Amino acid sequence: MTKNGTDKKSGGFLLEARGICKSYGALRANDGVDLRVRAGGRHALIGENGAGKSTLVNILYGAVQADAGSLKWRGESVRINSPQAARKLGVGIIFQHFALFESMSVAENIRLGLRRETENAEMLRLSEKYGLRIDPAKCVGDLSVGEKQRVEILRSLLQEPRLLILDEPTSVLTPAESRALFVLLRRLADEGRGILFISHKLREVEELCEEATVLRGGRTVFHGLLAETTRKELIRKMIGAPPPPPPSEMEGGKPDNPSPIFDGGGNPESKKQINSPPIFDRGENPESKKQINPPPIFDGGGGGGDAILCVKDLHLQNAEGGMTLRVPQLQLKKGVITGVAGIAGNGQDELLNALSGETITPPGSVLFCGEPAGGWGVARRCAAGILTVPTERRGRATVGEMSLAENALLGRAGAGGLRRRGFIFPQQLREEAAGIISRFDVAAAGADAAADSLSGGNLQKYIVGRALMQKPAVLIAANPTWGVDVRAAAFVRREIMRLREGGGAVLVISEDLDELFELCDEIAVINCGALSLARPRANVGAEDVGRQMTVS
Amino acid sequence: MKALHFIPRPPEQKAGAQKWAALAAVFLALGLGALVLKAAGASPPAVYKVFFVDPFSSAYTLAEIANKTVTLSLIALALAAGFRANIWNIGAEGQFTAGAIAASFVAVWLLEESGRWAVFAVLAGGVCGGMAWAAAPAFLRAKVGVNEILTSLMLVYVSLLLLSYVVHGPLKDPEGFNFPQSPLFGESSLVPSLLEEYPLYATILVLPPALLASHYFVSRSWAGFQMRVIGLAPRAGDYAGFSRARPVWISFLLTGAFAGFVGAAEVAGTAGQLTPVISPGYGFTAIIVAFLGRLHPLGIVAAGMLMAMIQIGGENGQIDLALPVSVSGVFQGLILFSLLAADFLVHYQIRRRGD
Known part of the structure; x- marks a missing residue:
């Protein structure tokens, strides 16, 4: 890696995005996002669901084109028109959901992904160098989730990326696997590669990263060193309000519940203001609680x-x-x-x-x-x-192509007035879906929105809400x-x-x-x-x- | 060497492309067809005139096209319901034939009957025959898990042999000079024509209600909903506790009923008797119609009309331009291939390896 050369040209920034805008119809997914990642830096990208992280990542990876804004790569203006162009520049990405063929071997998967011949020896060498411990001959279907992720990382490393983007990489890992991943990421950063780490888990962000960018509502609301801020401050930036108290405190349930995400927020101030975010003011009124x-x-x-x-x-x-x-x-x-x-x-x-x-x-x-x-x-x-909320939100708990209204018919305890004598009633379905959407604070274009159009978090709220209703x-x-x-x-x-x-x-x-x-x-x-x-x-x-x- | 490879298209691109795929396929087929005609020494414009222009100057041909459109569309409507649930009944031709045979038994039995109810009995016989024929693959799939594509297709050939046996044996007209055909049905057993001069069969009256019913079945009925869920996301169907057997029964019996009905209408209309050959492959063509019409009721009628025009055009071309009779078959095949290609391109982008 030519870390020094990069430094001279661009002040140390491997990637510099300025004023990135991207709209989908009326929705401004990115509305002036700034992001700067240093070569050799471990940078966190944080934000709620729908804050614009995925859109930004897709733009950086060339899967989506920005409407406005500029991208600089190692000090020079670039356009990233396709994932291929991104790979050519040296942007590697590890998605949350792996793009691997379960029935093929590790080596076959890697060759397919790279679209070039790669010797097993080269894979083994890299795998050993970074302690990935992967057998290229093994079938991917037999690997654990952590191992599959390492296959993705190995595949990416074979392309010599200068910037490695990881989308929620730890959400599928055990604590021990996460620790091993962090060791690897530190090492890759020390080699001069930039790491862009996307996560909801602030504790992990603090453990791994030096710098962070916080997105909210499609805008960059914070950018700076983690050492110079607090977890509370980050949460405040993310949700635009003081951190919500852990659920146990709200319910007056078990006071000893550890709350890993908000455990920095023992501040009495934060408790005073808990009723400001709309979703947390429910249940204060004993009547409404009864109703719910x-x-x-x-x-x-x-x-x-x-x-x-x-x-x-x-x-x-x-x-x-x-x-x-x-x-x-x-x-x-x-x-x-x-x-x-x-x-x-x-x-x-x-x-x-x-x-x-x-x-x-x-x-x-x-x-x-x-x-x-x-x-x-x-x-x-x-x-x-007996109702179930399965892991697979799309294709099992919901049918992606169908509207939320129609999806209200799945996983039900009874007809609930939604169907009678062999017919379903679109109006009732819409009302039911609208009820779930408002009661469970689902961000969706409405009851007629396709399930696929919702982000993972909102779809999950809808699914859980459907069951709890x-x-x-x-x-x-x-x-x-x-x-x-x-x-x-x-x-x-x-x-x-x-x-x-x-x-x-x-x-x-x-x-x-x-x-x-x-x-x-x-x-x-x-x-x-x-x-x-x-x-x-x-x-x-x-x-x-x-x-x-x-x-x- | 650079090889082609295929990348799945993102969903937002698919939605737009899907709409135009069928239309693009038709034009592609016509283009390819012109090349085939040219190679065979015919003039493509002259042939296309016979196919698509001449019918409009002949009321007789239009009525013929309407009759065939009704037959194809009714079968395709029923097939589409099953296709939505990934249930592949390839044997509508057999169900059509079985319906025709059963209807002929009823008609021969009612030879002396003069009441107008006789035609309803004949049609009902057709419905029952078609359903019975469809029940076999449905049972095998639902109870034993036998692939319905194979069983329904094989039963087509069984039904054709059965037809041959019936016209040579039990239903052979004793006064028919030993020709393998049934007696002419009684007047009261025939499907009447709506027009005096041309045969425009009353079967067409069934089409509008069938269109409405199929639309409501798909969009409003609980069974139709379950079938859509199972077709789009089988695991969601399991999650919701939908029976996997029920859609199999529904779609097969539905197609059996519709195909049997038009089979009965065919023998009790055009022919007026049971003959050894009763169908130019309606049951198979209807599969193309269903897909070309994007499984949508109105699309199916449009596709049915196109296929009817090609079939009639092929017959007229044989007379007017001395074309080989297989021209219609060539066009059907070209349309099917173009449609498959168009659908593939809806779902995948083609890239060159190494790009």
């Missing part, structure tokens, strides 16, 4: 803590010879949030399917209120009030805040806690340990398809869970 929080459909059984949904001695052999799910015992109790920790691909999908009814199990292996329910299909379980007796949520911005994540968590306060039983399957420790009353660990017994959160430590997740 009626008891769940299921109201049988005695007080809190009664098991509504039980799984006992469930052994599920995967038909394709993959993961065998083994659940000795799992109890979802009224008013209790149970968490399942684990690295992706360790049986979480199988567990979710066995609970949602997509996989039928022996009748006695699943009990709903004491009734054998293993043989119930999805429709019957939904009707009983029906007051489920049991809610099973997989990675409910995956790739969702700070505020939306806090909102989703708060709504899940509300369901608990209302007596709902909740299961949260998540790869995010912080989230599990914040939300859950009990935590179990899934590893190689085996689910451990759930233990009260107070009795388990994060390190302990982390170890259980990774032993093989």
